[in-house]
Amino acid sequence: MFHSASSGSIRLLLVLLIALRVSTAAASVAHDPQVDAAFDYFYNMEYDQATHDFEKILARRPKDPTAVNHLLTTVLTRELYDTGAMNTGEYANDSFIGQTHRAGDPKVNQRIRQLVVLAESLEEEQLKANPNDVDALYARGVTRADFALYTALIERAWFSALRNGVGARQDHERVLELDPNYVDAKLVVGTHNYVMGSLPWGVKVAVALVGLSGTKEKGLQYLRELGRSNGENAVDADVVLCLFLRREHQYDEARGIAEGLAARYPRNYLFALEVANLLRDAGRWDEAAAGYRKVWQNGRDGKYGALHYELAAWGLGELLRRRKDYAGAAAAYELTNEVSSPDPETLQKANLAAGKMYDLLQKRDLAVKKYRTVVAENGGTPMAEEARKFLREAYRE
Numbered sequence: 001m002f003h004s005a006s007s008g009s010i011r012l013l014l015v016l017l018i019a020l021r022v023s024t025a026a027a028s029v030a031h032d033p034q035v036d037a038a039f040d041y042f043y044n045m046e047y048d049q050a051t052h053d054f055e056k057i058l059a060r061r062p063k064d065p066t067a068v069n070h071l072l073t074t075v076l077t078r079e080l081y082d083t084g085a086m087n088t089g090e091y092a093n094d095s096f097i098g099q100t101h102r103a104g105d106p107k108v109n110q111r112i113r114q115l116v117v118l119a120e121s122l123e124e125e126q127l128k129a130n131p132n133d134v135d136a137l138y139a140r141g142v143t144r145a146d147f148a149l150y151t152a153l154i155e156r157a158w159f160s161a162l163r164n165g166v167g168a169r170q171d172h173e174r175v176l177e178l179d180p181n182y183v184d185a186k187l188v189v190g191t192h193n194y195v196m197g198s199l200p201w202g203v204k205v206a207v208a209l210v211g212l213s214g215t216k217e218k219g220l221q222y223l224r225e226l227g228r229s230n231g232e233n234a235v236d237a238d239v240v241l242c243l244f245l246r247r248e249h250q251y252d253e254a255r256g257i258a259e260g261l262a263a264r265y266p267r268n269y270l271f272a273l274e275v276a277n278l279l280r281d282a283g284r285w286d287e288a289a290a291g292y293r294k295v296w297q298n299g300r301d302g303k304y305g306a307l308h309y310e311l312a313a314w315g316l317g318e319l320l321r322r323r324k325d326y327a328g329a330a331a332a333y334e335l336t337n338e339v340s341s342p343d344p345e346t347l348q349k350a351n352l353a354a355g356k357m358y359d360l361l362q363k364r365d366l367a368v369k370k371y372r373t374v375v376a377e378n379g380g381t382p383m384a385e386e387a388r389k390f391l392r393e394a395y396r397e
Contacts, residue, residue, distance in 0.1 A: 032057075034053065034056075034057055035057060035070065035232075036232075037053065038050050038053035038054050038057065038070070038074075039232070039235075040265075041053065042073075042074055042077070043235055043264075043265045043268060044265045044266075044267035044268050045081070045267060045268045045269075045270070045304075045307055046267065046305075047074060047077065047078040047081070050074045051071070051074050051075060051078065054067070054070045054071040054074050055071060057070065057071075058070070058071050063122060064122070065119045065122040065123045065126070065136065065139040065140075065143070066135070066139050066142075068115055068118050068119040068122065068143075069119055069139055069142045069143055069146065071115060072112065072115040072116065072119060072143070072146055073142075073146055075108065075111060075112055075115065076112055076146055076149065076150055078108075079104055079105065079108050079109070079112065079154065080149075080153060080154075082104075082105070083103070083104055083153075083154070084343055084345045084346070085153045104154045109150075109154060112150055112154075116143060116146070116147050116150075119139065119140075119143040120140065120143055122139075123136050123139050123140040123143065124140075127140070132178055134175050134178050134179050134182055137171050137172075137174055137175050137178075138171070138172065138175045138182065138184065138185055140171050141167070141168040141169075141170075141171030141172040141175070141185070141188055142168070144164045144165070144167045144168040144171065145164070145165065145168040145188055147164050148161045148162070148163075148164035148165040148168060149161070151164065165192075166192075166212065168188050169188050169189060169192040169212075171188075172185035172186075172187075172188040172189050173185075173189055176189060183225065183226055183229045183231040183233075184226065184231040184232060184233040186222040186223070186225060186226045186233075186237070187222075187223070187226055187233045187236055187237050187240065189222060190218070190219045190220070190221070190222025190223040190226065190237070190240075191219065191223070191240055192212070192214055192219070193214030193215055193216070193218045193219035193222065194214065194216050194218075194219025194220060194223070194244050195214070195219070196212055196213055196214030196215075196219075197214050197215040197216035197217070197218070197219060198216060198247075216248075219244070220241065220244065220245075223237045223238075223240055223241040223244070224237075224241060227241055227257070235261065235264075238257045238260070238261060239261070241254075241257060242254045242257045242258050242261075242274065242278075245257070246277075246278060246281060249281075251278050251279075251281055251282035252282070254278050255275060255278040255279065255282070258271055258274040258275045258278060259275055261274075262274075262275055266303070267303065267304060267305070269295055269298070269299065269304045269307055269309045269311075269312070270311075272291070272294070272295050272298070273291075273292075273295050273311055273312055273315060275291055276288050276291030276292045276294075276295065276312070276315055277315060279291055280315070280318075280319050280322075285319060285322075285323060288315075288319055289316060289319055289320070292312045292313070292315045292316035292319065292332075293312075293316065295309055295312035296309065296310075296312040296313055296316070296335065299312065299339075306341065308339075308342065308343040308346065309339075310335065310336045310339045310342045310343065310346055310347070310350075311343075311346060313332050313333065313335035313336050313350065314332075314333070314336065314346055314349070314350050314353075316332040316335075317329045317330075317332035317333040317350065317353060317354075318353075320332055321353070321357065326357045326360045326361050327357070327361060329353070329354075329357050330354045330357035330358060330361070333350040333351070333353045333354035333357065334350075334354055336350040336351070337350075337351070344377065344378065347377065348374055348377045348378060348381065348383050348384075349383055351370050351373050351374050351377070352370070352371070352374045352383045352386060352387055354370050355367045355368075355369075355370030355371045355374065355387065355390060355395070356390070356395040358370060359390065359394045359395040359396070360395065360396075360397065364394060367390070367394065367395070368391060370387075371387040371388075371390050371391045372387075372391070374386075374387035375387050375388060375391075
């Protein structure tokens with residue numbers, strides 16, 4: 001039935017798969033100090049330590065699907081980061097659907113699938129004994145949500161991902177029916193409500209035929225309630241809420257959330273970067289530029305370790321380009337070449353953008369040099385194809 005909807009409407013529907021886990025943590029209602037400590041590493045993007053800690057927890061609790069989900073989420077998120085799919089700026093609109101990132105590591109992908117199978121087997125065993133086991137229902141919803149994200153962003157299997165995303169919502173709605181105080185279940189349900197409420201009328205009618213509905217207001221309410229709670233998914237709720245508020249152009253509230261996350265997890269450059277992104281989108285360009293420069297300098301000072309803080313240089317370049325400061329934009333894009341091991345996708349698109357700026361500045365020799373660099377980096381990407389085009393004919397806006 002979805003085939004009758006426009007492709008743009010389907011893309012909007014699929015945003016829910018990303019929003020479920022832009023920054024992700026499988027959770028249970030009860031807190032465990034060791035789990036909390038592992039999540040502190042996780043949210044600070046120290047994935048090796050987080051993985052190590054969650055593996056130890058799983059070794060102690062091998063029959064606990066929540067322990068499996070904690071490890072699954074961490075392995076998956078690390079893989080998303082390594083493939084270049086963790087920049088929240090890409091999800092502020094629907095264009096991410098057509099974007100492709102680097103292929104995942106086959107060994108890691110196999111492990112993700114193994115953890116999904118293990119979690120599902122434990123969950124089904126518990127639900128066979130008690131179909132109304134809220135912890136098992138919640139855990140199965142988390143597994144389904146993570147697998148939805150995996151199939152969407154790693155395998156690019158959108159409709160398979162959608163089925164798992166809908167299954168996650170159904171599990172967590174059942175949890176809230178059985179226990180309205182199970183606050184962590186509001187992440188998936190709130191996300192779905194917002195997305196369903198954002199669909200065009202014709203698509204709302206179509207999805208209503210299979211029992212799916214929702215409103216933006218309820219979705220935002222659920223996410224705000226979870227974000228203010230002591231639930232383990234509170235951070236995730238804030239991340240998703242920040243994304244949705246940006247889509248709604250409610251920049252001040254979104255920025256307040258992002259600033260709180262950045263202060264709480266200072267080693268996570270993505271939170272600080274999001275503050276600058278929101279300032280840029282709100283038209284506060286001078287403050288945004290200062291924010292990008294601060295992230296860049298913190299990275300140069302070693303505060304983010306080996307993380308790809310060069311995204312700050314890209315963000316600064318995009319801001320200055322919007323302001324028609326082509327020389328400043330070119331200089332910002334060039335900063336990505338100063339990083340010892342930059343993200344290859346970010347480096348390539350920054351070099352392409354620098355070439356365009358040199359063309360606009362009528363520095364054709366420099367532009368040609370950058371375009372050749374782009375092609376040499378990876379000749380099989382859309383960016384390389386663009387560079388070949390501008391080698392033949394100078395870029396013009």
